[in-house]
Amino acid sequence: MSEARKVWRTQKAGAISNLKLVDESVGPLSGEHIRIAVKSVGLNFADIFALTGLYSATPQGSFIPGLEFAGVVTALGDSTQTDLQVGDRVYGCTRFGGYATVVDVPPQHCRKIPEHWSFAEGASFPAQSLTAYYALATLAAIKPGQVVLIQSAAGGVGLQAMRMAAQMGAIPIGTVSSESKRAFLAEQGFAEVIVRGDDFAEQLHTQLNGRPLQAVLDGIGGKIQKQSFAALAPTGRLIVFGAAEFTPGNKPNWLKAAWLYLQRPRYDVMDMISSNKSVLAFNLIWLWQEQALFEELLDGCAALDLPAPFVGREFPFAQAHEALALLRSGTSVGKVVLNVT
Structure with missing residues (x-):
């Protein structure tokens, strides 16, 4: 008798309300994959953009959202080459398909969860850490003593970037949308935080106080960027790793999206030559096509020996819609996670 699993599946992108919880059978395990009994699933803004059809990498037709998970190894494929064993607690990444109680993935996309971390903390680590680490270490090439501005610093990627930048010896300045989020970051040990106001440019100038700004990590877009x-x-x-200003409700408001698109920042390469400044942008999904780099970045994230990710809210697996609503509200701090009981 085939194994069963529960998944959150949408028959087509376009509206979050299309996402339904269904039962499915689990097919045979590929020889090169491992099977994971999922215990926690990490949520990301990419899930919202995929469900509403605003993500360029969104699969055609029916798909299961989700990029990261944590759980227990239950089976190894016949030809799998890995040090992982049945019973190991692991976190991992998948190119969609994460909103499921069972997943089959290549073992290279998984790492053991540190003993003192929960499954929710493990599921909060890979996607946001890969995003922050690639942005800081590879693209920004941050060096000790340099100042880096990190937008939305109380969110999953932002908080991880703040921690990583500090660990690398850089000086992180975070920005947030509310005083409560500034207070949260102060509790996390970060003193340089800007609550974005109407005159952000002046706020930033004052905060820098003559120090050169070497890098900006931005997932907001628009005037702030x-x-x-x-x-x-x-x-x-x-x-640039995202554009939160485009975050939709249940489905896209195409008129608003078109207006924001027309108003988006534009950068002239000739001006950049004169000012000697650069714009670099990336999509995390691209890493799945570059296996060597993917593994290098995962190892680099783990080598920083960071504390467990901050999990802001945990929801039962059956409450994916409530969890997504909180994430897109912009009021959450840290990571939003679904737990499988």
């Missing part, structure tokens, strides 16, 4: 780029010192780099 443009002002941040203007504040960069020569050789500075703007790293």
Whole structure:
């Protein structure tokens, strides 16, 4: 008798309300994969954009969202080459398909969860850590003593980037949307935090106090991004990994999206030559096509020996819609996670 699993599946992208919890059978395990009994699933803004059809990598037709998970290894494929064993607690990544109680993945996409971490903390680590580490270490090439501005610093990626930048010896300045989020970051040990106001450019100028700004990590877009780029010192780099200003409700508001698109920042390469500043952008999904780099980055994240990720809210697996609503509200701090009981 075939194994069964529960999954959150949408028959087509376009509206979050299309996402339904269904029972499915689990097919035979590929020889090169391992099978994971999922205990926790990490949520990301990419899930929202995929479900609403605003993500370029969204699969055609029916799909299961989700990029990261944590659980227990239950089986190894016949030809799998790995040090992992049945019973190991692991976190891992998958190119969609994470909202499931059972997943089959290549073992290279998994790492053992540190003994003192929970499954929820493990599921919070891979996607946000890969995003932050690739942005800081590879694209920004941050060095000790350099100042880096990190937008949405109380969110999953932002908080991890703040921690990583500090661990690398850089000086992180975070930005947040509310005083409560600034207070949260203060509790996490970060003193340099800007609550974004109407005159963000002046706020940033005051916070820098003459220090050169070498890098900006931005997942917001719009006016804030443009002002941040203007504040960069020569050789500075703007790293763009998202556009939260486009975050939709249940389905896209195409008129609003078109207006935001027309108003988006534009950068002239001739101006960048004169100012000696750069714009770099990336999509985390691309890493799945670069296996060697993917493994290198996963190992680099683990080598930083960071504390367990901060999990802001945990929901039962059956409450994916409630969890997604909190994430897209912009009020959450840390990571939002689904737990399988």
